[in-house]
Amino acid sequence: MLCAILIQPKARMQPPIGLPRPLSAPNPHRLPSTVARDDEHLLVAAAKRGDAQAFEELVNRYEAKIFRLTMNITRNREDAEDAMQDAFLKSYAHLKDFQEDSRFYTWLVRIAANEALMRLRKRRPNQFSLDEPVEGDEDLMPRELEDWGPSPEQRFAQTEMHEILSEVIDKLEPDFRVVFVLRDVEELSTEETAKVLGISVPAVKSRLLRARLKLRQKLNRYFRQGGTN
Amino acid sequence: MNCKDVIREISDYIDGELVLSVKQELERHLEHCEECKMVVDQTRLTVDVFCDSKPIDLPGDVKSRLHDALRRKLHAESS
Numbered sequence: 001m002l003c004a005i006l007i008q009p010k011a012r013m014q015p016p017i018g019l020p021r022p023l024s025a026p027n028p029h030r031l032p033s034t035v036a037r038d039d040e041h042l043l044v045a046a047a048k049r050g051d052a053q054a055f056e057e058l059v060n061r062y063e064a065k066i067f068r069l070t071m072n073i074t075r076n077r078e079d080a081e082d083a084m085q086d087a088f089l090k091s092y093a094h095l096k097d098f099q100e101d102s103r104f105y106t107w108l109v110r111i112a113a114n115e116a117l118m119r120l121r122k123r124r125p126n127q128f129s130l131d132e133p134v135e136g137d138e139d140l141m142p143r144e145l146e147d148w149g150p151s152p153e154q155r156f157a158q159t160e161m162h163e164i165l166s167e168v169i170d171k172l173e174p175d176f177r178v179v180f181v182l183r184d185v186e187e188l189s190t191e192e193t194a195k196v197l198g199i200s201v202p203a204v205k206s207r208l209l210r211a212r213l214k215l216r217q218k219l220n221r222y223f224r225q226g227g228t229n
Numbered sequence: 230m231n232c233k234d235v236i237r238e239i240s241d242y243i244d245g246e247l248v249l250s251v252k253q254e255l256e257r258h259l260e261h262c263e264e265c266k267m268v269v270d271q272t273r274l275t276v277d278v279f280c281d282s283k284p285i286d287l288p289g290d291v292k293s294r295l296h297d298a299l300r301r302k303l304h305a306e307s308s
Contacts, residue, residue, distance in 0.1 A: 052303040056296070063295060068284035081291050085298050092302060140236050142268050153278055165282060184276050209240040216268070216275045223271075 044104045048095055055095075059088055062105060065186075066112045072181045073116035075170055076123065083119055087112035102192075109186050113178070113196045120174060142213060144220050152223035168218040172211060179204055180211035230254045235265045243273045 046054035066087060070080040091098075091108050098107055153161060169177060182193045183204070194204045230251075235258055241247045242255055259266045287295075 055303070056299065059295070059299060063292065064284040064287045067287050067291065081294070084291075085295050088295065088299060089302055092299070092306075141233065142236065145264055145267055147267065148271055148274065152274070161278070165279060169279070180279070184280050185282065187280065205240060209237070212240060212272050212275055213236070213268075215279070216272045219275055219278075220271070223274075 040104055041100065044095075044098070044100065047092075048098075055092055058104065062108060063088075065105075066108065069109060069112055069181065069186055070116040072169065072185060073113065073174075073178050074120050074123070076119075079119040079123065080116065083112060083115035087115045090115070106188065106192065109182070109188065110192070110196050113182060113186075117178065117197070120178075124174060140210070140213060142217065144217065144224075146220060146224040148220075148223040149225040152225075156222075164219070164222050168215055168222075171218060172214060176207050176211035176214060179207040180215065183208050184212070230258045232258075232262060232265050235259070235262070236268065239269060239272055242269065243276060 040058075043054045043058050047058060063084070067080060067084050070083040070087070071077065074080045074083060087108065091111050098104065149155070156164065169180075172180065178197065179193060182188045182196060183190065188196065190201055190204050190208075193208075194201045197204070235255055238247060238251065238255055242252065247255065259269060
């Protein structure tokens with residue numbers, strides 16, 4: 001199954017014993033990412049000086065994440081591979097222009113997202129347009145409110161969860177999917193997401209809200225208590 | 230704040246980006262509205278399961294083609 005290679009749930013960190021996190025308490029996700037290791041800037045500096053091994057180390061470090069990104073955007077393995085390959089080649093060719101005002105990984109994600117978007121637009125010219133205004137408020141009110149139980153993700157094995165996530169994200173419309181992937185999977189900021197997609201910050205926020213609500217709706221089918229289908 | 234207002238603010242709320250007065254108003258609504266509380270909890274869980282997803286290893290054939298292309302590029306640059 002093509003999409004099954006995309007997303008795999010991580011082992012989740014449990015809250016400290018005696019300090020359960022109340023489900024409705026704010027839990028900001030925009031913490032500094034742990035993707036970039038401390039030595040990233042050293043590898044980038046060496047690669048800029050022409051150290052090919054340093055650049056290969058950067059590729060080894062990020063290739064799986066970049067492939068996940070390009071697959072999640074294009075939903076086509078051939079396009080995803082081409083986009084990933086071109087992203088690494090372009091990042092190498094333009095490394096001297098990288099100003100290091102952001103993390104190398106973030107810069108790489110921007111390049112890869114653009115490569116993937118270019119291929120998505122080419123393959124689905126009539127289905128993907130970030131210029132289209134999103135619908136009004138009337139579509140926002142959630143339907144099918146059913147209890148998911150205390151920890152639905154623990155009811156599924158890793159591979160099952162992996163397939164569920166792939167299936168629901170595959171069904172999300174491309175213009176919502178790309179915003180969700182950049183913001184919630186790759187953890188770019190709202191501003192970075194807007195910059196990559198060439199749309200305004202309010203447009204990112206509006207699409208993100210709809211993407212999250214639509215995905216919640218789709219997950220309801222699997223997560224509702226008492227049934228897996 | 231009514232249910233529609235809560236839904237409109239849900240993203241900023243779970244990202245911790247609401248101004249304090251709006252956040253407090255939203256939380257007062259959640260105290261007595263079970264349906265909105267369920268939507269907030271489920272939307273947060275939706276973000277969590279994707280946010281916590283990790284990439285699997287790159288398929289072997291994809292990895293070799295990538296590294297072959299890179300070596301060709303690096304070799305071309307150095308010669």
